[in-house]
Every structure is written in structure tokens, then in C-alpha cells.
Amino acid sequence: MKNIDQIIKTLTLDEKVSLLSGFNSWYTNKIEKKNIPSIKMSDGPNGVRGDSNSGKSSACFPCAISIGSTWDLSLIKDIGIALGEEAQAKDVDVLLGPTINIHRHPLGGRHFESFSEDPFLTGKIATNYVQGVQSKNVAACLKHFVGNDTEYERHSISSNIDAQTLREIYLLPFEMGIKEGNAKVVMSAYNKLNNIFCSSHQDLLIKILKEEWGFDGYVVSDWGAALETIENANGGLDLEMPGPSNVWGKALIDAVRISEVSEKLIDDKVKRILTVAEFSNRFQKPEIKAEQAIDQPKHRLLLRKAAADGMVLLKNEGSLPLKKNIKKLAVIGPNALEAQIIGGGSASLRPHYQIHPLEAVQERLGHEAEILYSKGCHTHKYLPKINEELMEEKDGFLVEYFDGNQFDKNLILEEHLTGSKFWVFEGFAKDVLSNEKRPNISVKFSCKYKPDISGLHEFEIFGIGKCRLLIDGNELIDNWTSMDPGEAFFTFGSASKKGVINLQKGETYKIEVQYNFEGNFPAVYIGCQTPDEVDIFQEALETASNADEVILIVGTNSDWETEGNDRADFNLPANQNKLIEAILEANQNTIVVINTGSPIHMPWEKKAKAIIQTWFAGQEFGNALVDILSGEVNPSGKLPTSFPVKIEDTPAYKHYPGKDLQMNYEEKLLVGHRWYEANSIKPLFCFGHGLSYTSFNYKNLEVATGSDFVVTCKFEIQNTGDISGLEIAQCYVGPASPIPGEPCKTLQGFIKEEIGAHELKKVEIKLGPRNFSFWSVETNAWQIREGSYQILIGSSSENILLQANINLEQALEVR
Template identity: 55%
Template sequence: MDKIDSLIKELTLEEKVSILSGSDSWHTSAVERISIPRIKMTDGPNGARGDGVSKVSSACYPNGSALASTWNTELIEELGKSLGKEAKTKDADVLLGPTINIHRHPLGGRHFECYSEDPYLTGLIAVAYVKGVQSEGVAACIKHFVGNDTEYQRHTVSSNIKPRPLREIYLLPFEMGVKQGGALGVMSAYNQLNNIYCSSSEELLINILKEEWNFPGYVVSDWGAALQTIENANGGLDCEMPGPAKTWGENLVKAVKDKKVKEEIVDDKVKRILRIAEFTGRLDKPDEKPEESINLQEDRILIREVASQSMVLLKNENILPFQESKIKKIAVIGPNAKIGQFIGGGSATVKPHYVVHPLEGLTENLKDKVMVEYAKGCHTYKYLPQIESDQISCPKSKRQGFLVDFYKGEDFSGEVLKSSVMRGGRFWALTGFGIDLAMKMESPSLSVRFTSILKPKITGSHEFELVSIGPARLKIDGKMIVDNWSSQDPGDAFFSYGSAPRRSSIDLKADKEYLLEVEYKWQGRFPAVQIGMLPPDEEDLTEQAISLAKDSDAVVILVGTNSDWETEGNDRSELGLPGEQDALIHQVVKANPNSVVVINTGSPVSMPWLKEAKSILQCWFPGQEFGNALYDILFGKTNPSGKLPTTFPKRLEDTPAFTHYPGEDLQMDYLEDIFVGYRWYEKEEIKPLFSFGYGLSYTTFEYSSLRIIPPKQEDSAIAFSFSVTNTGKISGKEIVQCYVSVPNSKVIRASKELKRFSKVDLKAGESKEIIFELNERDLSYWNEKEGNWFIEPAEYKISVGGSSDKTPIEASAWLG
């Protein structure tokens, strides 16, 4: 009998059940009597945040769509190793990532966090990520299993997917993550799959995951997704999070005693959780360590490289690369220039060690060589920005920030339990706000007062805003300015638990001191309050930008979204850039055609200025080295090599799920079937803005000599070779892509499907021969009648090229 079996044998039923639910937001429960430790989880996937209470910083990596844009599995595995080490600095056993849901719809709130519209690309990136993380003795948890492809009503909506698209599109990345990557954690999604909650789906969690795929690890609920005591237990869920126990605990003990759940089912769950503790070494070394902030040079270099390789050059009419010797003055314009979006919103958020924003990165790298000047151009606020720290100070200590007093009870009449000075504008229990006090109280009853001296920089009308979970109100000199206390409207902040923004304006004078107070009643599972203020602009932002553009030799226009627009908890409402950014681009490129538009988003946007802009770069959310990586690309220190992992549509109406997304009456039918992404555009003969797999370089490549060859691998069905040549004057990396089609198939199939790819580094004039081999599974489809994979005796056409719509060389092979 091994150690885990011996430990389980010693446990009482109550102790076994206790292990299956969290002890707090991030730990499972320990059984100290026989030295069973807690295991700790930390949010990913583009950093290891830790518990949020320690407030220590973390390395911040590029987002999911950026990672997939590298198409570089070796690089992603290195990133995974770095993430594994980072998770260890937070004393974590499990990293909650990667996120491998499919880019089904471009407005999906977590589009930025996921990899691709293609299951094969998603799967291989996931495999590399998982292998890297787990090589450091940290378990990776792939999520969200499965069909979590919208944030709209995500806790209750049913993703209704037929067996074939479920297997071929949505389950495939998870299958690859488990079987090829060896992932030891799977997170069950909030949503229902075909009207059964994913955390209760025996077909999904037991029949497919644990039995068919031989998954040895544990299934943890998404936070708050465990809702059904008996169904969750019998359906295959292993761990209820967060803690303390709500659905299980004494409810599950009773269910076992009532013979509604077998005790051996509980034993299996305990075994799976203890396997994680064994894998990470926690079982032998149970001592918990404080979280650390370790800012490594090797991480900084890696993150800069990944960010550079992820950026996709979409258009370039002899604008890039800029040459420092030919530019005296460069304008950096746009709402994402001074403060760029380096990370998406929600559970992907981390507190970074530092961030090099675009303006800073360009200024520092061009120091003493090129003059850099900045203009914002326009605002893009979904929520008003936090008050600038140099305008507010603690009334007592005069330190920048708010004096925050936590009172016992909800009416500010009780004793002050804690006072501290806090900076920022977003205060949320999920990221540590007040959680130390709340955890000490069985049923938290708190009220919170934020107090500061506000000293405006400019005279005029100042607009204030509150967003909160629970009642909040804002006063200036004792007068209520914003009332979100007496009533609230539902909104989509804080994972859609927050209120809609409440705003009001007041005239303030520059350099005059005002007493600013915000009172908040602590409510909800993860209480939160957000405080914003928008002062008047000193001058017309657009005119300032146009004037600067005219007076500069070159222009970088930084446009995009932020973590209010692209976030877990709600979908975007439209494909266009928020605010007046489209108008800004029109006017700036007209004023100075020597401009590059840099799109700082995690997902596709429309581009009504496409014909006018001579150069366009998609930079995604590139992590803490944003500005340095951007400099590398714009000035030719790195040759662009990223390619799109998702199709950019011209119009929302062209997208595969447009007519039925996000569904009605909590029913989201996947009527596009297997035709997701480029499969749909090819089938419907719709020309997108930019195709899947597309991306330019500062050099050019040519494909030739495709031929079918005898397979060398034992399980190969088809093998082929071809040559790719760098026909330009500088070194570059080309992502060669292989697509397969079955022209005369007896079943409905996509006109092409990605089956192999490789990132090839070529010097100027260099050629390389590439050999790919395909096995029967690569060529199979899911036979719904047989409930299995099936390969047709047929002609299989191989197409190779640099994007889904440009595959210049083709060959055919017959099977059967």
C-alpha cells in the first residue's frame, strides 16, 4: 500500500470530506492529525498572483492571444518553466492556467485570455505551457472545461454543442493538454453543457476525462461553480473552491451517510488531491512559506522576447522599420501610449514587478538619439480613472492615498478594527481588500470609510463616479455628490456582481483643499468599491495630437482597449475601438502619413481607417516589457514574426455565431457546428479583414517542392516534405502552416483544417527542407453514430503556406 492509500485509510469520513473543500480562497483543507497539508492554488495564466493579501508583486507575461501569436511551442515551454518558478515564489502548488477555451466569438470577454479559434493551435500551445510549468514541480490546471465561451450569464447559460463539434473543436485542446501535456489539474466551467452543469457532468468529468483520457489529477470547480451537493460528487468534481465549504462539507457527509454518494467516490477525490501534494512535494514538506517578490533578469529577457515574437505586422507600406538616423522627432499619440494595456481584466490580473509602457519604452530606448513627444488624443474610459495619487492625501499622515477605516458593524458606529493608508481606486476583496478582517469573522459585518484631502490641479467641473458591490456614497466637504447608497442599478463590473456606475459633477478650484469621503457597506461574497474622477481637459486633446503629428518626422499611434473593456465577467458590446479612437486615427494619419497604428487589444477590432493607415501593428497585451518589445519591432531590432491565431472580421455580421450569440433564455446553441473561425469564412466565402495565420515580416518567404514521401514514424499515415526560402535581405522567422482537406468526403467537413505548423528561422537567402508526418487521428473526424474517431478511405489534399488563405503549394495522397 502506498503512502496516499495509507493516509486515506486513517481518515474519518468527516476528515475526507473536509479535504474536498477549500479552507479559504486559495487553499484546500489540511488534516493536521495525520499531517495532511493544504495545497495552494494561484491564479494565472499570465502570471502567478498569489493570495492577493500579501500584496507582493509578480512577473507579468503576455496574454493568451499573444502567446498563440508566436506559434512558437519551444518558446512557450520556456515561458511555462518561468511561470512554474514564479508560482513557487508564491508558495503555490497549482497554477490556474492555461485558459484554453476557443475563440468562438470576437466579443467574448475572455477572448484575450484564450489562445485561438483553432483547436490544434490551442492544443499545442497548451501542451508546451503545461510541460513547462510542471517541469518545475508545479501542477498546471487547464480551464474552463468546457464550452465557457461567453461571459454573458456565464454562471447559468447552457452551451448546447453537438457531439462532433464538441469533440473536434472544444474538447480537443483539453484532450491534448491531458494526454500530451500531462496536465494534473482541470477546472470545471461555470456554465452548463447541454443543460447539465459542467461540475456535475458525469459524461464529461468521468466518462471522457478520467476514464477515456486516463486523467490522474483532480478537477477543481471554478470559484463558486460547485452548486449541487450530490450531482457534483457523483458527476466527477473533486474539489469545491473557494472555501470554506458551502455546497459540500456537512452536506456531503450527510449525503454519504444517506447512501446517496458512495464513500469510495469520496476516497477517489481525496486520492486525486493528495496526488497533487505528492507531485509538488507538499506531502513530504508541508510547511507553508510567505509569498515572495523575485524580479529576475532572466524573466525580463524572456518576457521581452515573447512579447516581440507575438506582435503581428498587419500592414506595412514602406513605413517600418523606422530608422533612428532619419528621424529627429517622433510623436507618440493615443490613449494607450502613456499607460498601455499590458494585461487583461479579471482573474488574469497580477500586480506586476514593473511595467515599461509604450511612451517610456520608446523614450528610454531613443534617449539622446531621437526626440519623443506625447499627446493623448482622446479618452476611452468605460469607468472613470482613479484619482491621481498626487491629488489626494491622508488627512492625518499627509501620505498619498486614502485613510481607510474599517468599522465593526454596518453603520460606522462600532469600533475601528483597522486603519491604513491605501492608494489606488479599485478596492476588491478578491485581490485582498479587507479579506484579513473578513476571514476572522464568521459572518462579516463591516463598514468602510475612505477619507482624503483632495487638491485639484485644475479649476472646472470634475466628474466623480462610484461602482460597488453593496451600498456606497461619495461626499465632498460633507455634501453627498454621488449616491450609490439608497439605490443601485445592476452593472457588469467585478464579474457582473458590481453596480452600474453612478456619476455626478461638481465645480472645484485648483490648489484648494477639499475633504473627500467615500462610505461603503461591506456586502457580497467578494465586496468591492471603485472610486473614479475625471477632471476637465486643459486643452482640446485631438487638436493637440494633430498639431504634434504635423510637427513630427514619424508618428506612433497607440490605440486599444483596457481591462474594463476586455475582462472576465462581461463581453464587449461592439467590434469597434471605444471612444473617439477611430476619428483620432483618421485625423492623425491624414496629418502625417508616416504613421504606424499600434492596436493594443486582446481581440479583433474593426478598422474603418484601414485604407488610410500605411502601417498597422497588432501588439495584444504584451506584459511588463511592453514598451521595450514595441521599440524592438518598430525600429527593426527584432523582425516581426507573429501571426494571427484568430480571424479578424470586417463586420460583426460576418462572424460564425453572429445570428445566435449569446442565445436566448439561457440556451446558447452552437449552430455553426464545426465551422468555427477560418472554417466558417472559407465555407461561406466571406473575405475577412485579416485571415487566420496571417502576418507580415520585414523580409519575404517563398515555398516550393512539396512532395509526398514514405513515412518514417511508426504511426504515420502520410508524410511530406517541402522547402521554404527567405527571399529577402535580412534574417527572419516564418511560420509554415500545413492544412488538410478531403475534397470528396462523404461527410460534411471543413474545406481546410490546420494540422501541422513550425516556426522556422532563416537567414537572408537561406532555404530549409521541412518534413511533416500525419497520423490517422490527424485525418479523422468524430463519427457521432459510432461514438468514435473514424478515418475515411479518400483523397487527402495537403496545402502549405504562410496563412490560411495563402497556401501556394499543394499535393494529394490517397488512403484506403
């Protein structure tokens, strides 16, 4: 074990401060002569991407809301262990996850990236996730601390939250992750909390996190969130990322020398960072190793199980599991051939492989039935990539980098790149940017393109910087002389501009995109939509009419649900609702599969016989879906978030995302299911809802209060069906007499049990003092009110099946 205090004594002030800012996007600075190594950090929430420039693939895990839907703490710990093993393969010290912000509003851009609307469920998941990751000596990073619940103006908006709501809703998962999970790193959010930047919030980072909760790790800024030198330092931030330093470095050294920041505080920051380096064994392995892409069979099995267990059967009127005698099975929808397995932004990565629904259905069910397919409609927010198979050279665009403003002089290098989105965080221009002497770069993308269909082709370009698109030397799109702000590339990109041109099949055209960037964050998008050979909407209807049963797979993609911007609409993109209505009319034996990361409007819900919510289920999506459809796996997922009938029903609707950069949390404690019950608003599907292919009966609740205020709830669950199933029993606690402004009941316990066919199983849920407590602003502590409390056991927040009351004869302060 290193004597970190002794190491710090040997460091100069300049050396200490150098350790408090990153070296680049993912590494901290090192001091070789003092044997202090770099710490390596990596996104992300549903897989370990590693260094973006390595190009190595990674295991793609189900997104957080999918993991939240499992309600399976043992499985979640196994997922954490697997993430730790993935981090080891990428030589990563700190995994930047889990994201444990609350589902405050269903249009939040990172809704898919957080576990739940419920703070208790989120905290339990976070604790087990962290314990799993850190069992491999990889530090887990809880983010984003705190109130980062919208992507709208996230760098400057203030989340205004009263003290009781802050403690009971938004801080609770972090408190559990620190106290129970012992998380080693916390990431401060971009936003302000009550008009103080979270990276400068002394009450939040020092008084609560470090002093009250005993957090001994380091606080890292979200990337680019450190904006203030002295305020960040005195407010509790420990590490500024990314590097090189923006607000610390020399400015922080000067602040220490004039006593605006104490050197003792600098020492504490250094100690915290080096403590994490010691935890990850980086002192014993200081050399950064090459990243590896290890596709482990055991991870494949785990991710397939997690994906299936996270899928929620919302509705089933006897359509599922699929019958064995189907002769023609149609797979229809924009997410059938290529589903969305991952959300956008820091969650993205390059997966080892992807199993999509149509492929899995054909492989598993194709020997029993004829499989029909039709896309039905396009749902892109940005146009798809140009088909490289139609380029004269099949290896993508020729990309030429020039020093200066001209596209034919001072060539630096050239390479071939495929795809549509080219930006620095995915390796674009990495070799050019490594040369610090090149401040102004012009880039030319070019290819010879031979269409395989005649008609109107629509092209699209936008980026961080000026760009234009030419066909055979003639400008088609000008996003150069005039640019509007856009949503893409974390809102730093220009707005999309499009152009249409008539191209002929078999003719060769030269496509050229000219792009100029200044600075270190190049990004450009190039898209093209070709004409359809047939009317794909009408084709889908005919396909559905000719099938015995239909699997209709609709959803979003990582452009619609992403870090950087919130969704603008509660509806499915494009004309998917119209497609669903038409397919349900054409074939009543239709199973609607929803491939989104958040709730959506379902105006067709009453017409559908079966609905499955799959979320973004990771690399094993297709296999897991067929496991559920075929009945090989009995669905057991339950919603970790409420599905409203309409967006106007949601708790924050009237004050989201705020006004004049002020976002007031006026719903206060009534978040999610608490709101719907308190306001007698019936959601479309309630929190905790999820069906099975079997059925369960609850009975014989016994509640006993023991010493130290431990309440034991014992009851029985019987599987009344003919197949084994997993059931999630939920325990809610509420005051017998309603308290104005407070929820009727709150989730305080749950258990997931496998119960065999016709088996009767005795289960037990234990509650402690904190499960009955509230945050008192008068005493600044957790307290229990005297009086009568209801213990409510059920299969969802609405379906309460057992009830008992207990009396607390005196008020109690909880330590």
C-alpha cells in the same frame, strides 16, 4: 513516495470529506494529525499572482493570445518553465492555467485569455505550456472544461454543442493537454453543457476525462461553480473551491451515509487530490512558506522575446522598420503613456515593473530624434483614480472600518489605501474579514483634496453593497438608496453612478465615500475625471502635423476586456476611430499600433500604411514594441484568430450569446477560419497571417506515406530578402471532394524556422492518423474516411503555396 491508499484507509468519512473543499480562497484543508498538508493554488493565466493578500509582485507574462501568436512551441515550453519557477517563488502547488477555451466570438470578455480560434493550435500550445510548468513539479490546471465561451450569464447559461463538434473543436485541446501534456488538474466551467452543469457532468468528467482519457489528477470547480451536492459528487467533481464549503461538507457526509453517494467515490476524489500533493512535493514541505517576489533577469529577457515574437505585423507598405534619419517622432494615443499589459479578472496581478511605449521610445530613440507626445482622447470605461499627489496626505485615502451601520462609532481599524478599485481579491478589508464575528461593516474613505485645475470634475462610485460620495459633507452621488445591477466585480457590483461638481484650483475639499457591505466580498470603486487643460484631440492633430513620423497607439484596457462581461461593441472604445482617421489625414507616415486582446473593427485600415497588433504584451511591452519598430527584431508573429471586416461576418453572430439561457452552437464545426472559407467570406486579416521585414519562397513539396499511417511532408523555404527572419509554415488537410457541413480544410501541422538571409532551408512536417480523422457519432470513435485528401502548405490559411494529394483506400478507425 507516499502510500496514498494506506493514508486513505486511516481517514474517517468526516476527514475525507473535509479534504474535498477549500479552506479559503486558495488553500485546501489539511489534517495535521494525519500529516496531510494543504495544497496551494494560484491564478493565473499570464503570471503567478499567489495569495492576493500577500501584496507581492509577480512577473507579468504576455497574455495567452499573444503567446498563441508566436506559434513557437519551444518558446512556449520555456514560458511554462518560467511560470513554474514563479510558482515556486510563491510556494504554489497548482497554477490555474492555461485557459484553453476556443475563440468562438471576438467580443468574448476572456478572448485575450485563450490562445486561438483553432483547436489544433490551441492543443499544441497547451501541451507545451503544461510540460514546461510541470517540469518544475507545479501542477498545471487546464480550464475551463468546457464550452465556457461567453461571460454572459456564465453561471447559468447552457452551451449546447452536438457530439461531433464537441469532440473536434471544444474537447480536442483538453484531450491533447491530458494525453500529450499529462496535465494534473482540470477546472470545470461555470456554465452548463447541454443543460447539465459542467461540475456535475458525468459523461464529461468521468466517462470522457477520467475513463477514456486516463486523467489521474483532480477536477476542481471554477470558483463558486459548485452548486449541487449529490450531482457534483456523482458527476465527477473532486474539489469544491473556494472554501469554506458551500455545497459539500456536512451535506455530502449525509449523502454518503444514506447511500446517495458512495464512499468508494469519495476515496477516489481524495486519492486524486493527494496524488497532486505528492506530485508537487507538498508532503515533503508541508509548511506554507512566505511568498517571494523574485524579479529574475532571465525572465525579463524571456518575456521581452515572447512579447516581440507575439506581435503581429498586419500591414506594412514600407513604413517599417523606422528610418534612421527621423528628426521628430510623435508618439500619440491613449495607450502610449500607459499601455495595457494585462487583461482584467483572474488574469490580473501586480507586476514587478511595467515598461510602457512612450518611455521605451524616449529611452531608445530619444538620442536620435525629438520625441513628441499627445494623448489624443480618453478611453476609460470607468473614471481614473483620484490623483494621490493632490491629496493633503500623499499616501491615499484614510480608510476607517466601523462595526455596524454608523460611520462614527465602533471603529475597528484604520489604514491608508491608494488606487480606485478596492476589493477583497486584491486585499481590501482583509484584516477586518479575518474576524468572523463582524457580519456588518461600514467603511469610510476620506481625504483632503486640492485640485490643480479649476472646472467641472466628474466623480464616480459603485460597489458590491451600498455607497455614496460626499464633497464637504454634501452628497454628490447616491448609489445607496437605489442601486441597479452592473458589470463590474464579475457582475456582482452595482451599476456606476456619476456626479459633476465645479472645483477651484488651490482650494481644499473634503472627499468622503461611505460604503456598507454585508458578507465576505467587499468591493467599491472610486473614480474622478478632471478637466483637460487643453483640447487633447486638437493637440494630437497638431503634434502629428509637426512630426516626421507618428506612432499611434490605440486600444482597450482591463475594464473593457475582462472576465465577468463580454464586450458590447466591436469598435475601439470612445472616439479612437475618429482619432485614427484624423491622425492618418494629418500625417501619412503613421504607424497604427493596436493594444487590444482581441480583434477590433478597422474602418480606417485602407488608409493606414502600417498596422501592428501587439495584444496585452506583459511587463516588457514597451521594450518589445521598440524592438519591432526599430528593426532590432524582425516580426514573426502570426494571427491565431481571424480578424473579420465586420462583426456580422463572424460565425456565431446570429446566435451569440443565446436566448433564454440557451446558447446553441449552430455554426458547429465551422469555427474561425473554417467558417470564412466555407461561406466565401473574406476576413480583414486571415488566420495565420503575419508579415515580416523579409520575404520567403516555398517550393518542392514531397509527400510520402509510411507505416502506421504516418505522412511525411518535406519542402523547402528560401529567405529571399537581405535579413534573417522566422517563418511559420502551416500545413492544412482537407478532403478533395467537399463534405457538406464540414470544413474545406483544417490546420493539422506547423513549424517555425529561423532562416538566414538568402538561405534555403529544408523543412519537414509529420502527420498521423488523427490528423485525417473525424468523430463518428455512429461508432462513437475517431475514424478516417476512404478517399482523396489534399495536403496544403502555406504561410496563412489563405496563402496556400504548395499542394499535394494522397489517397486512402479504406476507412480506418483510429485508437
